[in-house]
Amino acid sequence: MAVEMTPASGVKSPSGSRADGLKYVKPWFTGNFFTALIGGGIGYAFGHWLGNAIASGYSVTVNSGYNDVAVYLSLLFGIVGWFAGLGALNYPIQKLLGLEPLDPPKSEKRTFWEHWTYSSDHKVVGVQYLFGMLLYFLVAGLLALGIRTELLSPTYHIWAPETYIEIVGEHGTMMMMMMTSVVMGPFGNFLIPLMIGSKKMAFPRLEAASFWFTVPSFLILLSALWQGGFQSGWTGYAPLSIQGGPGQSDYDVAFMLMAFSMILASINMTATIINYRAPGMRWSRMPILAWGLITTAFTMLLSVPVLVDGLYVMGLDRGVRTAMLYAGHGGSSFLWENLFWFFGHPEVYLLALPGFALTTELLPVFARKPIFAYKTSAAGMIGVATLSFFVWQHHLFMSGMNPDMRPLFMLTTELISIPTGFLYLVAMGTLWRGKIRLEVPMLFLLAVFWNFLWGGVTGVYNSDVPVDALVHGSFFVMAHFHFTIMGQLMFAVFAGVYYYVPLLFGVRMNDKLGKISFWIIFISFNSTFLPLFMIGLLGQPRRVFEYAVRLQHLNQWVTVSAYVLGFGILLYVINLVWSLAVTRTPSEQNPWESQGLEWQVGYPVPKDNFEKIPVVLRSPYYYGYENPGPIADLDPSAERVAVVSGGDE
Amino acid sequence: MAASQQALAERKQDDRRRGWQIFAVWFVLVVITDYLVWFVWGPHMPPGTMTNTAAAQQFDFKVLTAMVVPVLFMVWIYGGYVLINFRAKPGDRGDGVVITGNRKVQGIWYVASTVMVLFLAWFGTFELISNNGIGTGGGPSPIWKPNVKSPLVIQVIAQQWRFTYRWPQFGGMETTSLDLPANTTVKFDVTSLDVIHDFWAYQLGVKADANPGVNNVAYTTTTSQLGRFTVRCDELCGIWHGAMYNYGHVVSRSAFYSWAHQMQVQNAGVTKLLPPFSLTYTPSYSGAGGGYYPSYDPNGSTQTY
Numbered sequence: 001m002a003v004e005m006t007p008a009s010g011v012k013s014p015s016g017s018r019a020d021g022l023k024y025v026k027p028w029f030t031g032n033f034f035t036a037l038i039g040g041g042i043g044y045a046f047g048h049w050l051g052n053a054i055a056s057g058y059s060v061t062v063n064s065g066y067n068d069v070a071v072y073l074s075l076l077f078g079i080v081g082w083f084a085g086l087g088a089l090n091y092p093i094q095k096l097l098g099l100e101p102l103d104p105p106k107s108e109k110r111t112f113w114e115h116w117t118y119s120s121d122h123k124v125v126g127v128q129y130l131f132g133m134l135l136y137f138l139v140a141g142l143l144a145l146g147i148r149t150e151l152l153s154p155t156y157h158i159w160a161p162e163t164y165i166e167i168v169g170e171h172g173t174m175m176m177m178m179m180t181s182v183v184m185g186p187f188g189n190f191l192i193p194l195m196i197g198s199k200k201m202a203f204p205r206l207e208a209a210s211f212w213f214t215v216p217s218f219l220i221l222l223s224a225l226w227q228g229g230f231q232s233g234w235t236g237y238a239p240l241s242i243q244g245g246p247g248q249s250d251y252d253v254a255f256m257l258m259a260f261s262m263i264l265a266s267i268n269m270t271a272t273i274i275n276y277r278a279p280g281m282r283w284s285r286m287p288i289l290a291w292g293l294i295t296t297a298f299t300m301l302l303s304v305p306v307l308v309d310g311l312y313v314m315g316l317d318r319g320v321r322t323a324m325l326y327a328g329h330g331g332s333s334f335l336w337e338n339l340f341w342f343f344g345h346p347e348v349y350l351l352a353l354p355g356f357a358l359t360t361e362l363l364p365v366f367a368r369k370p371i372f373a374y375k376t377s378a379a380g381m382i383g384v385a386t387l388s389f390f391v392w393q394h395h396l397f398m399s400g401m402n403p404d405m406r407p408l409f410m411l412t413t414e415l416i417s418i419p420t421g422f423l424y425l426v427a428m429g430t431l432w433r434g435k436i437r438l439e440v441p442m443l444f445l446l447a448v449f450w451n452f453l454w455g456g457v458t459g460v461y462n463s464d465v466p467v468d469a470l471v472h473g474s475f476f477v478m479a480h481f482h483f484t485i486m487g488q489l490m491f492a493v494f495a496g497v498y499y500y501v502p503l504l505f506g507v508r509m510n511d512k513l514g515k516i517s518f519w520i521i522f523i524s525f526n527s528t529f530l531p532l533f534m535i536g537l538l539g540q541p542r543r544v545f546e547y548a549v550r551l552q553h554l555n556q557w558v559t560v561s562a563y564v565l566g567f568g569i570l571l572y573v574i575n576l577v578w579s580l581a582v583t584r585t586p587s588e589q590n591p592w593e594s595q596g597l598e599w600q601v602g603y604p605v606p607k608d609n610f611e612k613i614p615v616v617l618r619s620p621y622y623y624g625y626e627n628p629g630p631i632a633d634l635d636p637s638a639e640r641v642a643v644v645s646g647g648d649e
Numbered sequence: 650m651a652a653s654q655q656a657l658a659e660r661k662q663d664d665r666r667r668g669w670q671i672f673a674v675w676f677v678l679v680v681i682t683d684y685l686v687w688f689v690w691g692p693h694m695p696p697g698t699m700t701n702t703a704a705a706q707q708f709d710f711k712v713l714t715a716m717v718v719p720v721l722f723m724v725w726i727y728g729g730y731v732l733i734n735f736r737a738k739p740g741d742r743g744d745g746v747v748i749t750g751n752r753k754v755q756g757i758w759y760v761a762s763t764v765m766v767l768f769l770a771w772f773g774t775f776e777l778i779s780n781n782g783i784g785t786g787g788g789p790s791p792i793w794k795p796n797v798k799s800p801l802v803i804q805v806i807a808q809q810w811r812f813t814y815r816w817p818q819f820g821g822m823e824t825t826s827l828d829l830p831a832n833t834t835v836k837f838d839v840t841s842l843d844v845i846h847d848f849w850a851y852q853l854g855v856k857a858d859a860n861p862g863v864n865n866v867a868y869t870t871t872t873s874q875l876g877r878f879t880v881r882c883d884e885l886c887g888i889w890h891g892a893m894y895n896y897g898h899v900v901s902r903s904a905f906y907s908w909a910h911q912m913q914v915q916n917a918g919v920t921k922l923l924p925p926f927s928l929t930y931t932p933s934y935s936g937a938g939g940g941y942y943p944s945y946d947p948n949g950s951t952q953t954y
């Protein structure tokens with residue numbers, strides 16, 4: 001039935017066999033975040049000099065001293081310098097020279113300092129991702145408050161119009177770029193090996209690289225703020241994006257780096273889940289989070305390269321004045337719209353799927369029941385992922401592009417609600433006759449279903465061409481995708497962080513504060529985004545700084561709610577940081593009484609996760625069974641491994 | 650085993666009883682709410698009924714909302730019921746009942762959701778075609794168009810950051826304001842001189858992207874309802890996107906023609922200087938393209954503005 005592959009062993013250590021004629025070398029130097037900054041700075045300066053040396057006559061505005069070639073080259077060399085400074089290039093260069101690089105010894109317990117280095121330990125990378133993503137999310141969230149502040153009044157302006165557009169673009173781009181990895185990064189890297197019984201991820205160095213791409217991506221995107229920003233929003237429609245200044249090139253390169261990060265992470269995730277499952281971890285026993293992440297990873301792998309294409313074309317149009325995205329010279333502004341949304345629509349499912357997988361993964365623990373219709377759940381995710389490649393032109397219903405194809409795209413888009421509906425079926429079935437424990441993570445999980453319901457049903461309005469004629473490009477759409485992405489994905493992440501902090505750090509977050517922050521976040525989230533549907537229906541387009549006076553009260557309501565929402569999220573983060581840094585209330589092992597394999601190793605997770613590769617005996621969702629037995633044999637005898645991995649049931 | 654068989658049968662019966670309870674509450678609430686949606690809220694739903702396309706959009710909006718209500722209530726009522734009835738009592742660390750699937754429930758779910766989705770897709774397509782594109786941009790040569798001999802043609806020219814309107818039937822004059830006659834079929838030829846904009850005439854139920862180098866056609870037919878409508882740019886087009894709006898009016902036919910003829914006379918001096926009417930324009934000489942590309946067009950197929 002299933003493909004069963006047993007990895008021979010975990011991380012191989014070359015020490016011990018020194019007599020094999022290979023020349024072993026230690027890394028030339030071990031870098032960290034700070035040396036990377038220095039390396040990046042040197043590379044940046046060099047690239048800038050080079051660009052000006054070879055293309056100073058290529059500036060858009062004569063004698064402005066600014067040409068996009070210099071901007072692109074400075075960022076390109078900056079990245080090379082960044083990775084050189086991290087020490088990431090030691091290994092490949094030593095390999096090229098015919099040497100056999102030695103990995104630095106792995107410490108028994110994760111140290112604080114390790115998290116600032118180019119570590120290939122999946123647990124370190126997971127924690128790096130966790131705090132990286134939190135930081136990106138908070139910065140982008142702060143920008144959202146900047147937007148809402150401007151919209152307090154239709155006529156009185158806090159920001160200049162160009163500043164307002166900068167903030168809108170930064171907020172959107174940062175969220176949409178970075179949050180693609182908010183589940184796969186922290187939870188995927190940390191938990192997947194533990195869940196499937198592996199000692200490591202398949203490609204530890206790719207794993208490290210995937211995280212260390214996100215940091216310069218974030219820094220470059222943020223730096224656009226000091227360079228005039230970009231006026232094109234996260235969608236970067238040409239030829240508006242061709243007009244933009246250096247900030248637009250930052251957008252281009254930052255998005256490109258994040259695309260590389262996604263590609264690397266998804267290669268790693270698919271390879272790991274396919275090849276590194278412990279014996280007995282059949283597809284039919286796989287945790288639903290692993291199903292979600294493998295479908296997400298496949299979707300990424302197929303869609304993100306198209307984004308890379310688009311960004312490359314934009315770079316050429318901007319840097320060396322090709323005219324591929326410009327209507328007047330044989331190009332077409334439709335080209336970017338197609339390339340962007342061919343990535344962009346699968347992307348929104350890259351955001352939604354992991355959120356759903358995480359939600360479905362945790363739901364049985366708090367319902368104390370097995371997952372209802374497990375296969376339907378996996379099929380739903382595969383269905384969503386597959387269909388997501390056939391819907392992109394629903395963003396372009398009003399564009400005049402392929403107008404006769406709209407019925408087809410309407411059909412494919414609406415078909416997606418069938419597999420999406422499966423996820424509701426699974427959740428509703430799982431709760432039936434459960435013993436529901438309303439602990440903090442469960443509250444967030446239930447909120448996911450409340451929020452996503454709004455996002456889901458309003459998606460039907462967007463997908464229907466006649467109604468889309470009303471709502472397209474308005475605040476209605478904006479409210480819709482905030483319900484699906486923030487209301488679903490981020491709530492799932494809040495649940496997941498709360499749930500997994502005991503396993504990651506051995507401490508528990510404060511339940512009382514957790515409950516308070518949940519209710520503030522939940523109520524203010526709905527109070528922020530539900531009125532936005534109204535505002536959109538009443539005719540307010542997105543990304544405007546001036547709007548009809550009659551909409552002022554609604555907009556003010558939304559802004560005040562958004563402040564409260566910001567406060568709620570801050571409270572949640574304070575709870576997290578306070579629990580980790582100050583109170584450190586130790587958690588019992590497996591505080592949620594989960595049956596998942598990841599909880600069997602307990603805190604602190606040993607250096608190589610498992611002493612021996614375990615033999616998995618059953619599904620992790622045997623709640624309510626009289627004698628479920630252990631999920632896995634953590635100390636299997638040799639013949640047992642042979643039997644289990646031998647063949648079908 | 651007999652005992653557990655009996656327990657299973659009892660549970661099944663209990664499931665059925667609970668199912669009917671949920672269904673009854675759901676049914677009553679859905680009937681009431683859908684009545685309100687259709688008859689009370691419905692007539693006030695956007696975008697109103699100033700044109701046939703706006704009215705059609707409103708009708709579709711009502712249909713969709715009436716269909717969404719049962720879905721919302723299904724999840725809410727079920728969720729509320731489950732949370733009240735199957736919540737663990739304080740201190741109860743026990744587990745729930747093992748249920749890994751239910752063929753019948755799953756089957757009903759698959760079929761119902763498929764039927765609903767297929768209906769929606771059919772309905773949307775039907776409305777799109779029978780309303781001649783329902784006021785949306787249908788590209789340069791729409792295949793669905795109203796059966797009218799000579800509609801009033803208005804070219805909408807978007808540029809950063811304003812709309813101008815060109816009237817081929819009135820000597821190719823250009824105006825900055827937009828008046829429309831009542832009870833008339835109008836053809837909008839929407840194009841842009843620089844970046845992508847979107848012509849959204851909210852109360853008219855018209856929305857079409859303004860793409861550089863492309864003519865995007867949208868049709869609508871005004872009714873006898875007179876009044877003001879809003880035109881907003883609905884696609885991010887740069888710094889002043891938020892300020893790219895103006896207003897137009899639907900007026901009586903006689904008022905429209907006297908306005909149009911007056912504008913034609915008034916603007917005659919400017920009209921002379923304009924390039925001949927064309928479906929798209931290359932903006933290089935006007936500088937509207939930002940001066941990034943050289944002013945000649947190697948393809949040379951479009952008119953110079």
Ligand SMILES: [Cu+2]
Nearest residue numbers: 846882886893
């Ligand atoms: Cu515009």
